Amino acid sequence: MKTMIEPFKIKMVEPIKLTTREQREQLIEAANYNPFLLRAEDVIIDLLTDSGTSAMSSEAWAAMMRGDESYAGARSWYRFRDAVQGIFGFEQVIPTHQGRAAEHILFGVMVQPGSIVPNNTHFDTTRANVEFNGGEALDLPCAEADDLDSDFPFKGNMDTAALEALVAEKGPEQIPLIMVTVTNNSGGGQPVSMANIREISRISREAGIPLYIDACRFAENAHFIKRREPGYENTATIDIAREIFSYADGCTMSAKKDAFANIGGFLCTNDAELAHRERNILILTEGFPTYGGLAGRDLDAIAVGLCEVLDEHYLDYRLGSTHYVVKHLLDAGIPVVAPAGGHAVYLDARRFLPHIEALQYPGQSLAVELFIEAGIRSAEIGSVMFGLDPHTGDEHPARLELLRLAIPRRVYTQSHMDYVLEAISLVWERRSEIRGMRIARAPKFLRHFTAEFERA
Amino acid sequence: MATQTWAEPYKIKMVELIKMTSREDRLKAIGEAGFNTFLLRSEDVYIDLLTDSGVGAMSDRQWAGIMMGDEAYAGSRNFYHLRDTVEEYYSYQYTVPCHQGRGAENILSQIMISDGDYVPGNMYFTTTRLHQELAGATFVDVIIDEAHDAESEHPFKGNFDFEKLDALVNEVGADHIPYVCMATCVNMAGGQPISLDNLKQLRAWCDKHDIMLVHDMTRVAENAHFIQRREDGYKDKTIREIVYEICSLTDAATMSSKKDAMVNIGGFLAMNDARFYEKACALVVVYEGLHTYGGMAGRDMEALAIGITESVQDDHIHARVGQVQYLGRKLRDAGIPIVNPIGGHAVFLNASKMLPHIPQEHFPAQALSAALYVQSGVRSMERGIVSAGRDKATGENHKPKLELVRLTIPRRVYTQAHMDVTAAAVQDVMEHRDEIKGLQFTYEPEVLRFFQARFEQVAS
Numbered sequence: 029m030k031t032m033i034e035p036f037k038i039k040m041v042e043p044i045k046l047t048t049r050e051q052r053e054q055l056i057e058a059a060n061y062n063p064f065l066l067r068a069e070d071v072i073i074d075l076l077t078d079s080g081t082s083a084m085s086s087e088a089w090a091a092m093m094r095g096d097e098s099y100a101g102a103r104s105w106y107r108f109r110d111a112v113q114g115i116f117g118f119e120q121v122i123p124t125h126q127g128r129a130a131e132h133i134l135f136g137v138m139v140q141p142g143s144i145v146p147n148n149t150h151f152d153t154t155r156a157n158v159e160f161n162g163g164e165a166l167d168l169p170c171a172e173a174d175d176l177d178s179d180f181p182f183k184g185n186m187d188t189a190a191l192e193a194l195v196a197e198k199g200p201e202q203i204p205l206i207m208v209t210v211t212n213n214s215g216g217g218q219p220v221s222m223a224n225i226r227e228i229s230r231i232s233r234e235a236g237i238p239l240y241i242d243a244c245r246f247a248e249n250a251h252f253i254k255r256r257e258p259g260y261e262n263t264a265t266i267d268i269a270r271e272i273f274s275y276a277d278g279c280t281m282s283a284k285k286d287a288f289a290n291i292g293g294f295l296c297t298n299d300a301e302l303a304h305r306e307r308n309i310l311i312l313t314e315g316f317p318t319y320g321g322l323a324g325r326d327l328d329a330i331a332v333g334l335c336e337v338l339d340e341h342y343l344d345y346r347l348g349s350t351h352y353v354v355k356h357l358l359d360a361g362i363p364v365v366a367p368a369g370g371h372a373v374y375l376d377a378r379r380f381l382p383h384i385e386a387l388q389y390p391g392q393s394l395a396v397e398l399f400i401e402a403g404i405r406s407a408e409i410g411s412v413m414f415g416l417d418p419h420t421g422d423e424h425p426a427r428l429e430l431l432r433l434a435i436p437r438r439v440y441t442q443s444h445m446d447y448v449l450e451a452i453s454l455v456w457e458r459r460s461e462i463r464g465m466r467i468a469r470a471p472k473f474l475r476h477f478t479a480e481f482e483r484a
Numbered sequence: 485m486a487t488q489t490w491a492e493p494y495k496i497k498m499v500e501l502i503k504m505t506s507r508e509d510r511l512k513a514i515g516e517a518g519f520n521t522f523l524l525r526s527e528d529v530y531i532d533l534l535t536d537s538g539v540g541a542m543s544d545r546q547w548a549g550i551m552m553g554d555e556a557y558a559g560s561r562n563f564y565h566l567r568d569t570v571e572e573y574y575s576y577q578y579t580v581p582c583h584q585g586r587g588a589e590n591i592l593s594q595i596m597i598s599d600g601d602y603v604p605g606n607m608y609f610t611t612t613r614l615h616q617e618l619a620g621a622t623f624v625d626v627i628i629d630e631a632h633d634a635e636s637e638h639p640f641k642g643n644f645d646f647e648k649l650d651a652l653v654n655e656v657g658a659d660h661i662p663y664v665c666m667a668t669c670v671n672m673a674g675g676q677p678i679s680l681d682n683l684k685q686l687r688a689w690c691d692k693h694d695i696m697l698v699h700d701m702t703r704v705a706e707n708a709h710f711i712q713r714r715e716d717g718y719k720d721k722t723i724r725e726i727v728y729e730i731c732s733l734t735d736a737a738t739m740s741s742k743k744d745a746m747v748n749i750g751g752f753l754a755m756n757d758a759r760f761y762e763k764a765c766a767l768v769v770v771y772e773g774l775h776t777y778g779g780m781a782g783r784d785m786e787a788l789a790i791g792i793t794e795s796v797q798d799d800h801i802h803a804r805v806g807q808v809q810y811l812g813r814k815l816r817d818a819g820i821p822i823v824n825p826i827g828g829h830a831v832f833l834n835a836s837k838m839l840p841h842i843p844q845e846h847f848p849a850q851a852l853s854a855a856l857y858v859q860s861g862v863r864s865m866e867r868g869i870v871s872a873g874r875d876k877a878t879g880e881n882h883k884p885k886l887e888l889v890r891l892t893i894p895r896r897v898y899t900q901a902h903m904d905v906t907a908a909a910v911q912d913v914m915e916h917r918d919e920i921k922g923l924q925f926t927y928e929p930e931v932l933r934f935f936q937a938r939f940e941q942v943a944s
Contacts, residue, residue: 064557065558066558069554070559081557099535100524101522126583128770312932315584317935321583473766477774478775
């Protein structure tokens with residue numbers, strides 16, 4: 029059989045409200061042309077993010093009902109801790125209410141003003157948390173990452189030569205940790221190869237700098253390694269995942285991605301003394317160390333989700349369904365980041381709307397048009413998200429101008445994706461009429477979430 | 485039926501099994517936990533009175549709300565339901581959800597406090613004070629003296645002392661007081677209420693000095709119950725009306741919804757000032773999540789919105805407080821020294837009276853809490869010198885006048901039989917109290933030490 033089906037069937041549905049084009053024009057204007065400010069009930073297909081928007085399984089829902097809500101030492105905590113250690117292998121596990129809290133705590137204890145944190149590419153909250161602590165978030169993507177047409181299989185890789193040079197120059201005094209984001213979200217959801225992780229680990233260990241993995245989409249990355257990296261064809265994806273983490277000293281995780289959870293995250297390390305300091309902050313901002321700001325039921329749901337996400341039939345389906353959308357866009361000649369990443373489709377807004385300059389935010393314009401066309405909500409990943417230096421207030425064009433269509437896990441069917449494809453091609457046909465945007469109001473940190481726009 | 489009993493206005497729809505352990509099991513467990521009940525495994529606990537936070541039983545309507553979660557990252561319909569409910573029941577126009585109460589305290593403190601400020605309040609609370617201190621402020625206790633006297637029968641021990649407030653403003657100036665923190669049903673005083681009369685005076689005092697009034701509202705409904713029962717002019721008002729009136733007298737609020745609102749997770753920061761709201765939105769996204777979810781799952785915002793409506797029902801709150809009073813009276817009648825009057829969410833054992841042979845530096849309340857667990861499997865919490873921590877300037881132990889063990893009653897979870905077992909267990913401990921030994925630290929964390937500290941028994 030060549031046809032791939034979802035390795036699940038639907039047990040519970042959530043109705044979608046349909047809107048007219050006229051209504052959508054009013055709705056997006058009322059939201060100041062920022063899809064983050066739309067009401068969810070006014071969205072037809074919500075591809076804003078794959079974070080916390082997945083469908084849990086009946087097993088995870090059953091686990092939710094077993095949640096032990098005791099404040100301290102709940103059974104749910106021990107089930108959660110054992111599940112995390114079984115895959116990630118770190119000695120210290122610290123639950124947090126979501127991924128950014130894990131980052132906040134990690135950088136709070138490790139980053140000081142003047143610190144430099146290298147990463148293949150920081151994601152928005154990661155960058156904000158580094159900068160919030162006075163550090164510099166330095167992106168070191170591999171050269172192939174910027175070539176959106178290259179079919180290099182691991183465009184998420186870090187430029188290890190640049191990393192080695194940086195480490196030689198600055199040393200562990202200025203570089204408190206090295207991070208690798210798997211998969212590389214801001215760079216198009218592209219995977220990082222095991223060879224690259226191994227090399228980064230060598231550099232970090234020789235320099236005595238701890239290596240942390242931003243593990244949000246670790247299962248998707250591990251499965252890409254299985255499918256693309258020679259030597260891993262016959263290795264179980266779970267063992268690939270374990271090997272990835274064996275090269276690191278710790279990780280941050282948003283369980284809202286590759287654990288199918290609607291809320292939750294964690295921070296891991298092998299350093300007991302560091303974990304002790306991290307728990308002191310945890311208690312203050314998150315919660316007691318055996319719940320970290322999560323309901324017991326959510327700890328249980330994550331424990332189940334972590335096991336389910338490593339099912340190889342699921343991962344074949346997951347990567348296959350993203351590939352399906354990208355393939356059809358490429359066939360239609362629409363500029364898109366290729367090869368397909370794991371969790372999202374990234375339209376290349378710079379080439380989609382070449383007549384709109386970077387600081388008139390082509391990605392934002394495209395997001396607005398896609399909503400007006402079909403009620404699809406997506407997220408700009410370009411100069412709105414990364415263009416502003418919060419310390420100097422200067423604005424520069426971002427490396428890439430992308431529009432991310434993130435695909436929630438196990439939520440939408442192929443029919444939904446066909447609808448999305450049609451909508452994109454309709455916008456493509458009328459692209460020359462689309463105008464740029466300007467920012468009317470925006471905060472300093474993480475401005476893309478709440479910025480208000482006007483048509484330029 | 486006119487009656488003095490407090491039959492629950494609900495029946496049981498789902499149960500969770502509990503297991504009794506042997507004394508040997510419990511001795512081993514408390515040793516492994518370093519004589520700190522926070523470090524016990526919940527499966528080793530028979531009746532869990534550690535806290536009333538996040539451990540309440542949700543109603544079938546709240547569980548239905550859980551199934552109605554809209555988990556969209558931005559603009560979830562559950563957020564709008566929550567926001568509208570907060571305004572309808574609590575009067576605040578703007579709501580910023582947070583994953584729990586301490587998240588709201590963190591944001592409030594960071595926005596409002598400048599280095600060198602002073603924050604007066606009606607007694608400290610552990611996490612609240614630490615957030616204030618980390619933001620650069622000094623907490624100043626301006627509660628009435630009676631609050632520190634476990635024997636006093638004052639009906640509103642949560643009241644503010646305006647002489648203390650005046651003295652503070654004279655000393656440091658209103659410019660260095662960013663806000664007054666007003667807790668309803670003051671936890672560390674034994675769950676003691678503030679009167680509406682005192683609150684109205686406080687409102688006038690704040691207006692006079694142009695100081696913002698922030699409400700720590702986690703147990704506001706229980707406070708309303710005591711106002712209805714004890715304060716002139718309120719016996720015909722509903723709990724819902726009194727709650728609304730309390731909130732209307734304040735400018736902003738932090739809420740841990742894990743208490744009154746009977747959810748397992750969640751909280752919010754609420755306010756009437758648009759500029760404050762804007763600042764809070766900019767900060768919540770860094771620490772908590774986008775301002776339309778603030779680190780809460782959609783389903784939990786829905787359960788919270790429903791919980792708020794249930795929390796202000798007169799029948800509910802009377803049964804709730806009635807159960808706490810039942811346990812308290814039973815202990816008092818048996819000659820156990822407790823904090824009077826009995827509070828709204830917990831019965832507080834007076835450890836310094838129960839264990840006069842243990843000096844405060846050997847942590848009588850911590851020792852009592854451990855002994856109660858070994859005796860019966862009942863888990864309680866120390867609220868005395870260990871919780872009070874050290875002075876941030878001198879490094880000396882704060883020495884609170886109250887050395888208490890808190891028996892905190894989760895909402896809608898335990899029955900009268902569970903309360904009877906608890907009362908019997910405390911009496912057993914009372915009979916064998918001479919055998920209880922004091923404790924000393926084997927590990928003392930720098931901040932909020934009560935959560936993770938470890939102890940050993942001192943040689944007698």
